[in-house]
Amino acid sequence: MAVNQFICNVGGANTGIPDCAFTMANVLKTFLVPNSFVLTEANLATKELTLAALRAAALADLSSARIYPTPEIVGVTNNSEDVVTQTLGYGVPVVVRDGMYNIQFQYTDGGNCLSNALRKFNKTNVRVLFLDANGVLVGTKVGETIKGIPLHVFYARPFGFNDGANIANFSFQLTFSPNYINEDIGFIGLSLGDAMGIEGLQNINLKLVSRAGAVLTVQAVTGCSKENLYDEFSADLANVANWLPKALNGNAITVTSVAAVPNSKSFAITQDSTDPDYSATAALTLNLAAPSVLSANDIPGYEGVQITVPQV
Amino acid sequence: MAKETGLVFSEKSINWEWAKKVGKEKFLKALESWNAKERLAEMYDKKFVKPKTEK
Numbered sequence: 001m002a003v004n005q006f007i008c009n010v011g012g013a014n015t016g017i018p019d020c021a022f023t024m025a026n027v028l029k030t031f032l033v034p035n036s037f038v039l040t041e042a043n044l045a046t047k048e049l050t051l052a053a054l055r056a057a058a059l060a061d062l063s064s065a066r067i068y069p070t071p072e073i074v075g076v077t078n079n080s081e082d083v084v085t086q087t088l089g090y091g092v093p094v095v096v097r098d099g100m101y102n103i104q105f106q107y108t109d110g111g112n113c114l115s116n117a118l119r120k121f122n123k124t125n126v127r128v129l130f131l132d133a134n135g136v137l138v139g140t141k142v143g144e145t146i147k148g149i150p151l152h153v154f155y156a157r158p159f160g161f162n163d164g165a166n167i168a169n170f171s172f173q174l175t176f177s178p179n180y181i182n183e184d185i186g187f188i189g190l191s192l193g194d195a196m197g198i199e200g201l202q203n204i205n206l207k208l209v210s211r212a213g214a215v216l217t218v219q220a221v222t223g224c225s226k227e228n229l230y231d232e233f234s235a236d237l238a239n240v241a242n243w244l245p246k247a248l249n250g251n252a253i254t255v256t257s258v259a260a261v262p263n264s265k266s267f268a269i270t271q272d273s274t275d276p277d278y279s280a281t282a283a284l285t286l287n288l289a290a291p292s293v294l295s296a297n298d299i300p301g302y303e304g305v306q307i308t309v310p311q312v
Numbered sequence: 313m314a315k316e317t318g319l320v321f322s323e324k325s326i327n328w329e330w331a332k333k334v335g336k337e338k339f340l341k342a343l344e345s346w347n348a349k350e351r352l353a354e355m356y357d358k359k360f361v362k363p364k365t366e367k
Contacts, residue, residue, distance in 0.1 A: 238325045240324065256330045297324075
């Protein structure tokens with residue numbers, strides 16, 4: 001095209017309609033996704049493949065590649081900006097631009113703990129996928145793929161007080177440009193139940209009980225409810241493959257054995273004292289193995305939170 | 313090392329690569345605080361000691 005050449009587009013499109021047409025239903029769930037997340041043409045070949053891709057992404061070892069399902073949405077407040085118009089001198093209203101979508105999604109599950117987790121996404125460059133009440137996953141179409149809808153704003157609001165007439169209000173706000181789910185909408189029908197069942201990882205916090213020589217004794221508790229996971233996973237956590245002590249230089253320290261300790265509902269992790277990175281006194285870090293390793297070792301849906309064991 | 317009794321462990325609780333490297337004696341010595349010498353010895357033998365073929 002030449003400089004200063006402007007080609008006028010022929011506007012409009014055919015308006016005949018099929019027997020049924022997609023209309024987005026109310027949103028029941030959202031997925032916060034990184035910019036890089038994409039459902040490829042292969043992922044979209046069947047609903048089962050799409051669900052598998054979503055499940056795998058929700059459990060991804062790398063947090064930067066992970067998608068984060070939010071809890072069930074129980075209400076929506078639409079604060080979207082109306083179409084912006086200018087009224088010209090003779091009274092003709094002319095559309096200047098579309099308004100921005102600005103929608104608040106309310107949830108109840110997860111309480112303050114989940115609210116605080118979602119607030120960690122505030123001011124980050126996250127995108128979103130919607131799941132509507134008909135099981136349709138909605139994002140934005142890029143070629144033959146579906147990507148997350150880019151957001152101008154993701155804001156998990158401070159919770160609203162229970163005032164005796166209304167429950168505590170947990171919600172997050174999404175603001176985005178309208179083209180992404182209008183002209184550029186990308187959607188695929190899934191099984192609603194299966195899609196709603198895609199859950200994010202839960203944290204496992206490690207609590208140091210004692211350090212004696214090469215033996216570190218720790219408890220494993222869930223991040224939100226502080227439930228000791230011993231009763232559920234004593235046999236599975238007593239597995240050397242699940243534990244990663246490291247020197248502060250990042251070098252792994254060999255674990256020789258892990259035993260479950262019933263009387264304190266903890267785990268005794270023994271380091272190899274001949275390992276060159278082992279020290280009986282220096283500080284070290286301790287974490288669980290990656291989520292995929294934990295899952296393979298019968299502890300699905302969890303991610304460890306690293307602790308620093310202080311020097312003796 | 314504090315003596316612990318009643319510890320719960322399985323085959324997965326042992327780093328068998330390390331156990332093979334250090335040998336049975338050091339392996340049992342390293343885990344003597346588990347007070348499960350007989351069971352550990354049995355696990356070690358099952359893992360590494362080939363049964364003698366009968367004539």
